[in-house]
Amino acid sequence: MFCYGIGTVSELSCDTHHELMILLQQWGLRVNKPYIRICGTPTEVIDYCRHLEDIREQFFYEIDGAVIKVNSLDMQTRLGQKSRSPRWSMAYKFKPTQETTTITRIHVQVGRTGALTPVAHLKPVELSGVIVRRATLHNQEEIDKKDIREGDLVIVQRAGDVIPEVVKAIKSKRTGREKRFTMSSRCPVCGSDVVKREGEVVVRCPNSNCPAQVKGAFKHFVSKGAMNIDGLGDKIIAQLIQKGLIEEEVDLYRLDLDDLLKLDKIKEKSATNLLRAIENSKKTTLARFIYALGIRHVGEYVAVILADHFGYIERLGKATEEDLITIDGIGPQIAESIYAYFEDQHNRDHINWLIQTGIELEAPSLPPASPAAGKTFVITGSLSSMKRSEAKEVITRNGGRIASSVSGNTDYLIAGESPGSKLRKARNLGIAILNEDELLKLFGDDRE
Ligand SMILES: [Zn+2]
Known part of the structure; x- marks a missing residue:
């Protein structure tokens, strides 16, 4: 790792970011010294960014850009922050790396919110060190606009850690055997007629019991940023659902060894480990728990904002839309979605059941929204x-x-x-x- 900044500090004996980097290095922390450069003019900054882009392939790790910072710490303080980013620092993103490959077929994936996404299956291709086999096509409009067909030779790209995407088809290489693709008006998993909400390009499967959605919700719930249950992969989740052992998230906490031994290819040792991982996931933070609930528009970042602001799930549950909108970083769409979630009795029951199984949410160190904090x-x-x-x-x-x-x-x-x-x-x-x-x-x- 390379260190590039500090958090809270009581006293700092330096005036510039560059001095701080030297200080970190003196303390024995690794900084990316050979590539840190003080530039005196905007032209120098641009030239240096271009130089880094030219030599990016020479790094033994992947980079997707450079960060430009105001050197004076005093000016940094005076410039301050926007809700998500400081005003004294900005990222210069390099052009994403691209490759050419063939779309073997297009298939439609159903996500946990029911969104149907067309995915291109590709002839495996290496893109900045990673083998890429699939790329998102986003939606039907995108496919039509770019005129992408099954069998097409296409250009794919990957920028940073973003999912690879198809940039365009190379139409001059068409043989005539390429097939146009149109998404069906039915969910490919449960067969329900899909719906398209006003103002949205996404089509959705409206069936909340759709196996793809149920599975997607479980996958989200156990994922790293959420309850972080190690070893509970796709295949085990699919089997647990199929055998009727889990219907809702809370059922995970009721599983015992006998249940798990009913699954194919699971030995006592891995079953025991899995039960331990499930048990360990009970001790968690409020932010993770909020994120795990899978409320629409509430990603990891918003979950942290909500956890910091409310401190307790009960307080979040009682917040009105007006309360939510006043929070920095929460827009009207997010506020509406959160409010609607907690208005639903089933969701409130769901949270209570989870808490009753012994999920313990770490108490906040300081709820900043409270007048009693620290008093x-x-x-x-x-x-x-x-x-x-x-x-x-x-x-x-x-x-x-x-x-x-x-x-x-x-x-x-x-x-x-x-x-x-x-x-x-x-x-x-x-x-x-x-x-x-x-x-x-x-x-x-x-x-x-
Ligand atoms: Zn469905």
């Missing part, structure tokens, strides 16, 4: 509208801490009936004193 609370006297344990739960769930005695570190004293000496002490120290109603107001009353 210390002391409770005194008897509370009338809730139990003391409930009050404590509300506070800790919102990121606050509970202390037993009043001190200079106390931020709030919650005073019930007959408060006693703690109230006096808090008054003397000038600490904010809240009654029960005020406490609940502070958190927008989110008791369960």
Whole structure:
């Protein structure tokens, strides 16, 4: 690996990015020193990017571009960030590498959201070090526009880690045996009539019980960025579904050794390992869990934003569309999709079942959306509208801490009936004193 930046730091003894790279190197961390270059003018930057593109094949690893950064750390701070990217750094992407090969056939894939995607099967071809056998054709409109046919000699490309795609057909090489391709109006897996929503180019299978969609949802749920269940591959998922052992995600957590031994080609040892992997996946983060739910438009990045903002799945579930839209990085389409997901009782049940199987979501370190985050609370006297344990739960769930005695570190004293000496002490120290109603107001009353 090559280090190229730092996260949080308390004190930094350098003024420029370049000095920082040298510092990292002095600390024994590897940086890509031979290729880091300070450029004085835009022309120098462009020339150097072109030079790197010229020599890209000489690297023993793959690169897809270069990153241009403002060197002064002070200017970096002043330029700041947009929601996804800093204003002081930008990527220069090289032209994707291309190759020529033949489309042997085109077949339609059904994804977990029911989207039908035509995929070109290719005569295997090496593209920047990887053997490519398939490439996406996106949709029928794309096929028609590019006039791509089965049997065509085509140019394929791969940019970075993006799925390979067909750029164009070489029409001058046609023999007359190429076949035009039109997607069927039925789902190739379950036979349902496909639908096309207004404003979308994608056609979908509307059947939520379509085996392809069910399998796709499981694949997504267990994937690396989601619940990360190692060893639960496509073939095992397909068998588990086929044998009726799993219908919904929660069923995965009910599998036992006997169930797994019913599968073909699985030995006791790998079955035991798989059960352990399933068990281990229960301890996870909120972001992974949100991503695993497979809410439309909620990818890994959005899941992290939501987890950071809400801290707890219950709070996310109660968010209104307006709440969601105000979050940086969440647009109206995402907000609508999340709101609709949690409006559906079946989805809420689904989450509850998962939690009941023992899925443990790591508590957030600091829920930034909460006024209680990082604050210390002391409770005194008897509370009338809730139990003391409930009050404590509300506070800790919102990121606050509970202390037993009043001190200079106390931020709030919650005073019930007959408060006693703690109230006096808090008054003397000038600490904010809240009654029960005020406490609940502070958190927008989110008791369960
Ligand atoms: Zn279908």
